[in-house]
Amino acid sequence: MNKRVVLITGGAKGIGRGIAEYLSQDMTVIAxxxxxxxxxxxxxxxxxxxxKPVDVTSExxxxALVVEIKNQHGRLDAVINNAAIADPYNPPLEEIDIQHWNRVIAVNLTAPMLVTKLCLPLLKQNHGRVINIASTRALQSEQNTEAYSASKGGIVALTHSLAxxxxxxxxxxxxxxxxxxxIGEPLADYDHQQHLVGRVGKVEDIASLVAYLLSEHAGFITGQNFVVDGGMTKKMIYQ
Structure with a gap:
C-alpha cells in the first residue's frame, strides 16, 4: 500500500518543520x-x-505545485496550512500601513483558502483531511496585534466554513x-510555571495532535478548533 501524501506549507521552520519531521516516518511529506x-x-x-520553494500567495x-504532486505521487491525502507571517505585532493603529495589513492577511488567511481550493480535486479522491494552524491570538490579544489576530481569527472561521x-x-x-x-531558547522558571501544566509547549505537542487528526481515529471530527496552550486561555489573570 502506498504511503499517504501530505502537503505542509511553511514546513521548513518552526512548528511546520516539527510537524513535517514528526509525520515523515509514516507518510510522504512535501514541505x-x-x-x-x-x-x-x-x-x-x-x-x-x-x-519545494513556493510562495503561498502565488496562485x-x-x-504548478499541485500538478507536480499529481504527476509524481498520483494522490494527496492531507493539507496542513501552516505558513504564516509569525510576528504578531504591528504599529499602533494610527500608524499601521495598509500594505502590512494586506500582506499579513494574504499569507495567513487567503493562502490557506487558496491552497485548499487548488488541492481539492486530489483531496476528494481519498477522503482527504485539511488542518489549519491558527493561534490562541484568535481568542485573546495584546496591544498592537490587529493584523495577526484578525488573520488567525479568520482561520478559525474559515475552518468551520470549509468543514x-x-x-x-x-x-x-x-x-x-x-x-x-x-528553537530551544533559554526560558525562565516563571515562563514554565505560569502555564497550568507547568511548562511551555513543545513542537511535539502540536505535531502529535496533527498526526491524530490525520488518523483513522479522527474520522468523526470536523469543523473544530483545538486549543493547545497548556491551559493559558482558561487562566484568569488580574494584577
Whole structure:
C-alpha cells in the first residue's frame, strides 16, 4: 500500500518543520516554504522529506505545485496550512500601513483558502483531511496585534466554513497553539510555571495532535478548533 501524501506549507521552520519531521516516518511529506535555505537544511537533516520553494500567495506557483504532486505521487491525502507571517505585532493603529495589513492577511488567511481550493480535486479522491494552524491570538490579544489576530481569527472561521462546504468527503479542523518553544531558547522558571501544566509547549505537542487528526481515529471530527496552550486561555489573570 502506498504511503499517504501530505502537503505542509511553511514546513521548513518552526512548528511546520516539527510537524513535517514528526509525520515523515509514516507518510510522504512535501514541505513548501519561501525560505529556500531553511528548506534545503530540512531535507539535509531529514532526507525523507521532500522540499519545494513556493510562495503561498502565488496562485501560479501553487497550481504548478499541485500538478507536480499529481504527476509524481498520483494522490494527496492531507493539507496542513501552516505558513504564516509569525510576528504578531504591528504599529499602533494610527500608524499601521495598509500594505502590512494586506500582506499579513494574504499569507495567513487567503493562502490557506487558496491552497485548499487548488488541492481539492486530489483531496476528494481519498477522503482527504485539511488542518489549519491558527493561534490562541484568535481568542485573546495584546496591544498592537490587529493584523495577526484578525488573520488567525479568520482561520478559525474559515475552518468551520470549509468543514460545512467540503463534508462529508473531506474533514477540516484547526489547531490554535499557545506558547510553543520552537528553537530551544533559554526560558525562565516563571515562563514554565505560569502555564497550568507547568511548562511551555513543545513542537511535539502540536505535531502529535496533527498526526491524530490525520488518523483513522479522527474520522468523526470536523469543523473544530483545538486549543493547545497548556491551559493559558482558561487562566484568569488580574494584577
Amino acid at each position: 513548501v516554504d519561501i525560505d529556500e535555505d531553511a528548506g534545503h537544511q530540512l531535507v539535509s537533516d531529514n532526507p525523507l522529506i521532500r522540499f 501560479q506557483q501553487l497550481e 460545512v462546504s467540503l463534508g462529508p468527503e473531506i474533514t477540516v479542523n484547526c489547531i490554535s497553539p499557545g506558547w510553543i518553544d520552537v
